[in-house]
Structure formats: C-alpha cells, structure tokens
Amino acid sequence: MTQLQEMGAKAKEAARLLAVAGKQKDEALEAIAKALEENAETLLAANRQDLQAAEESGMSRSLMDRLALNEKRIQGMADGVRQVAAQPDPIGQVLEGGVRPNGLRIEKVAVPLGVIGIIYEARPNVTADAAALCLKAGNAVILRGGKEAFRSNQAIAEVMRGAVEAAGLPKDSIQLVQDTSRASSVEMMGLTGYLDVLIPRGGAGLIRAVVENSHVPVIETGVGNCHVYVDDAADLHMAEEIIFNAKTSRPSVCNAIETVLVHRAVAEQALPRIKAKLDEKQVEIRGCEETCRILPSCVPACEEDWATEYLDYILAVKVVDSLDDAMAHIARYSSGHSECIVTENYHHAERFLSEVDAAAVYVNASTRFTDGGEFGLGAEIGISTQKLHARGPMGIRQLTSQKFVIRGNGQIR
C-alpha cells in the first residue's frame, strides 16, 4: 500500500463514522473554530516560515499576499467554520418519498459523498474552508495543498485534527497529503476505490490538468469566461453600471466578466459611455473592428481574446448584429459560468434565459452575484461549470449523494 492508499483507507473508515455522526459534526466544527483562534500564534509562526521561503524563492507580491496569514485572516477562517456549523445538516433529509401500490415505502435520502479529495494551490485558508464544508456534509477529506503553503497547511490541519478528535470524531476525517510533489497530485487522480470525488481549486491550468487526467470523478469549478450582452433595448445607464461592477469590483474572480457584446443599433451611443466609466479604473479595452472605429483609442482584439479569461483590468468588446448573434458568440466562447443580458425587452430577456446554456443566466444584474452566499445557499467550495451532479455554487448540499431507503414486509417481485 502506498502512503496515499493508506490515507484513503483511513479516510473511508472515518467516512463510515461521519455518515452517522449527526450533531457531533457541529460540535467538531465549533471545536475547530475555537482551536484555530487559540492556536493563532502557532499558525502565524508556520506561515512566517512559508513566507520566508517564498520570498527567498522570489515569489511575486500578489502570490505572497495570497499565501500570507494574519490575525484577521485566521479570525476569518474561524468565523467561516462557525458559519458552516450554523447551517442545517443536509444528511438524512428525505428528498422525496412515498408508498408504492405493493406497500413498499420508498424514500430518497441525502447521504454523504464519502471521501472527497481537494487539490489546491497557494491559499492556506482553503485548508480550513474546504475541510469544514466536507465535514459538515459528513465527508472525510484528503487535502493536497501547494508546496508553498505546506507548513501553514500542516499547522492548520493538525489544529483541526486535534479538535475533531477532542470532539469524539475520528481525526482522519481530515488528512493532509505530506508529499507536495506533482507525483502525489497524479496519484490522487488515480485513487479510485478510495476517493469518491476530486475537486480542484485554483487556476485554469490546475483545473484543466485534473479534469483531463483524473480517473476519479471530478467536479470542475471556477473557470469563468463570462459575458454581458447589451441589447438594442437596453437601459444604457444600467448596462454601464452592470458592466463596471461585473468587470472591476473584483477582476480576479471567476464571476467577473471578460467580454461585453453590444448590439450594433446602440453601439455608437453605448460604447463611449461604457469606456468613460471603465476609464475610472484604467480598464484596457480590446475591441472588434467596429468597436475600434467607435473608440479609436482601444486595442484591436484578436481571436484569442474572445476565449481568454483575463482575470485582470482588461475587457474584450464586440459589436454584434442581433440577439442571435450574441447568443451564438456566447455558445462558442463561454465557459458556461455566468452570462448576462441587459434589456428592457421581455421577449429578448426570456429567450436569453432559456437558450443560453450556463450555470447562471442573468437579466439586468451583475454576474458577480454567482456565489453561494449571494444565492442564499451558504458557504461554497466553488462554482461548478459542469453539467453532471451540480452546476453553479457548490454548497454543503452539493457535497452530498443520495440513497433509496425501502421498507417492506416481505414483498417479492
């Protein structure tokens, strides 16, 4: 048995107990939150070692910022864990049920997925966030974080494992992979029989690698090439506000927009206004030919721009001839995350909602709302863009499976 297979076996055993743990899971989560607060100094010390090594290796400032812990961020982790504890327990919920003509009582009941693997990158807070969500839904978790954050992740995981054990649940409900080389990540993708699902959290490169290579079922999250389409019947002031918000309120996240499509009939009027607003934040516009004609100062877009998730203060802009034209562009380039139409036309709005295929489709609102909290679903482990299992924000309920429970009195077929 390899080390990861051993971890898998321990996780399966823990998962069997977690599946029937009920209220104890919330006690463990409360214990974790408290332990994170009480051990803040230990966590900060471990994090300082990671930061020092990162600095010596010449890590960029923005990556260093992701890696860094401080009192406030640790408090944020603890608060997050308590919020997860406060949500209702999804396990055991009867999703549907009834009595069959032969007297069999059949219920479909929510159960944990089992063992969840998470492969993630530099942010150590994922260690606590992901573990809390998995635990709440009765799942054991095997965490494989990036090597830059290893000491921080290790310290957080140890604090959590101790708290879980003190609360009477198996400490192997949460395990951290000790090997942070590429090999462990590859081995996890082949750990069928132990892992029920694998969730990559990080950049597009990581996610693509896991989706393309994993034999364990994957939940694909987080890639967002999102669009706002400004219809010929749009309220242009609203369009301007929505575009500004969706592009600039937090450009680095997956629900930020990357391309704006503008109906030709309103392009002359809308584009200068949109540009003026985006200039407040120095957003670079890469435009199609018609956009560049109307806005001579903008950079000409090439084919690649339509497919790019910039995650930056850059926006691709294209003038389209019709709603159909806009929807065809979206069908071709969208990653199926969040898509928005700005329009006052009822028929256009309903067609867009019905025909555009994405996790979230909007009329007259910023795509930035695609988020578990904003949707009222609670904390999430990511936004799923795949069709299977769950699409959209992956909250606690999306970390469950189901089983059919059948009560009979001797029925045979």
Next chain:
Amino acid sequence: MTQLQEMGAKAKEAARLLAVAGKQKDEALEAIAKALEENAETLLAANRQDLQAAEESGMSRSLMDRLALNEKRIQGMADGVRQVAAQPDPIGQVLEGGVRPNGLRIEKVAVPLGVIGIIYEARPNVTADAAALCLKAGNAVILRGGKEAFRSNQAIAEVMRGAVEAAGLPKDSIQLVQDTSRASSVEMMGLTGYLDVLIPRGGAGLIRAVVENSHVPVIETGVGNCHVYVDDAADLHMAEEIIFNAKTSRPSVCNAIETVLVHRAVAEQALPRIKAKLDEKQVEIRGCEETCRILPSCVPACEEDWATEYLDYILAVKVVDSLDDAMAHIARYSSGHSECIVTENYHHAERFLSEVDAAAVYVNASTRFTDGGEFGLGAEIGISTQKLHARGPMGIRQLTSQKFVIRGNGQIR
C-alpha cells in the same frame, strides 16, 4: 476533424434546438414509435443479417437470443418509446427558487445535460430505449453499439432519425457511430468538448473499461454484487422467500443477489430451509466453513466468491457473528447497488438502513425491486452505483442538469 468530432459538433447543434423543443419532443417520440411499427419488416431483415453473421462466427445461444429481434420485441420497443413520451417533461421544471433581500429573483431550473454518449453491447433494443430517454430529456445522443448488432442498430437508428426529422426536430438528435472497432469506443472516451456525459451499458468488463479510461464524465451503472443479510431476529419464512426471489427470479440482472449472510444464532435453523428452497431451481451454494458444516453438500467458497457477481444460479453463503459483522462484510465487498436485511428487530433495521452505503437499502423486501418502473420513476437507462450526480435508477429526470436563472432590475454587488 475526425468523423466522431463531426458527429459531436452536429449533436451539439441539435442539442441547442432540443433544449427548447418542448412538446415537439413528444411528437417526435410518437413518430418514432409509429415508424418502428411500420418498418418492422426492414428491421427484421437487418436483424436476420446480424443473426446469420453471428451464427457463422459461432456466437453462443444466449448472446444470439439477446441479439434477436422479432415482431414482439419490436412492438416492445415502440411501446417503450410511447411510455417515455407519456411521462412529464422534466425540462424547465423550477426545482427551487425565491426572492433575495436585494430583489433578485433566483430560480434553479432543470435543463438538458446536452450531448450524451452511450456505449453498449449486443442488445439492439437499447438503440431505441436509450435514444427515447435522451430525447425526452432534451439531449442529443451519440450511440455506439456492438459490432454484432450493427445492421440492426443502423436500421433502427435510420428509422428513428427519419421520424425525428419528419416531426420537425433535427435528425442529428440521434446519431449512430459507424465504426464499431475498439478505436471508436476509445475516441468517445476522449470526446470532451462534445460529450457532456458517457454512459456504458453492458457487462462489468465494458463498464470498468469506460470508468477507468474515460475523460468524459461517466455515469457508472449496472454492477450489482448484492447481499441479503438474515438477522438473528429474522422471520425465516420471509427470509427464504426473499432470498429465493432475489436469486432466482432473474439471475442475470444487476439487482439479483450474489451472497447471503446468515446470523450464527439462526444458521442451523435457516440454512437447510434456504437450501431446500433454492434446490427447486438447482442453485449452487458456495459456503463458508460454517455453512459447509451445516450443509455438507455445498461447495466451499474461496475469497474470490465474496467479490463475484455470478449473474447465474450460484449463491455464496456466509455465517456471520453479528449485524456489525454483516455490515463490515457488505462494506468490503458490496458494489453499492442493493443491500437487504431481513429482520423483525426495529433497531437492527434502522441501523442497517442508515449505515449501509448503497444505491438502495432494503428491510424485508427483495432487492429485485431496484428498478425505475418499480420505484415509480418510469423508464430508466440503468442503475447508477456512483455517488456523483445520480444514484439508483437513472430515469428521465436523472438525464438532466440545472441552471440558475436570475431576474434583476439593475442590481450590482
């Protein structure tokens, strides 16, 4: 572009139209049913060619029987298609929804999965059954059947495509892969970007190969190493009836049982009765040491027997010391399909239901009920044994995904 990629592109285009097709889908299904009936002679002629080639290649009688069509089987296909048409349309159903404090109206709505690939073996009726289920749920389907049934599948597919087109939907809603070599199957497993999900239907070998090698998300169906546990508090007459039914009513299907576990306290009394009943159908018993002591005529079981899905008149039998012992055996060897306890003890029943992890868990009823029709869910494409997406009978509703539809009036975040 390869031929399969071209089919994928056509399927995607068809799926875009199917997603908003509504009532027309039922008209297409009715047209398919009628066309199958009217073209029975053509289908039988194609099937005779397949049968002749099969006979020349020395195919076994049981495989020949699976491959054979006749008037009754064709009528069965047509009836099956009409039953699918008669079910409610799952698409557009609002699964949940409400208004957020900021006024956003958010609904989670059922949408098609998109393009479904089906890889299957010798039964030509799968061509019609699977296509009808996919179409009803608004999905385009790419069918890749076995080479033994190619002429039959081709004839059925052509009849269906014609009917779909006559009903005003794209004929590429249903496509049959023309290449039945291993290569086409392997290529389908890598057809990400075109296929949203791949469903293997057939023997354990096929399913394992697809699960282990596919990069397209897979729904794993149909492997059933199912158990009946006879508790110390069992009604032994009921146990005997359930075991007899679950083993012998149709041994070749996935919801038939393969192993019986008997509590030591009732083994002396129960085993001779169970054996006497099973003798009516000449079931071979492979027993543990204690079973062989009580039933000296039975074959000693080896380790492999506990893990084997016989799909035949063979049953493994083991004496266990307790409910925990039984559940540990099931946790180790079960394929997570259907598991049953026979008991009159309330506490044992509830523990078994809650702790055993399988698609369907039973108290006092035959595992043979794990079936879409028997559960009241309508026709199914298989029984899923995986945790992700859907577990248990995969009916029309399980062939859907979802999207969030958000209606705003200018909200920004």
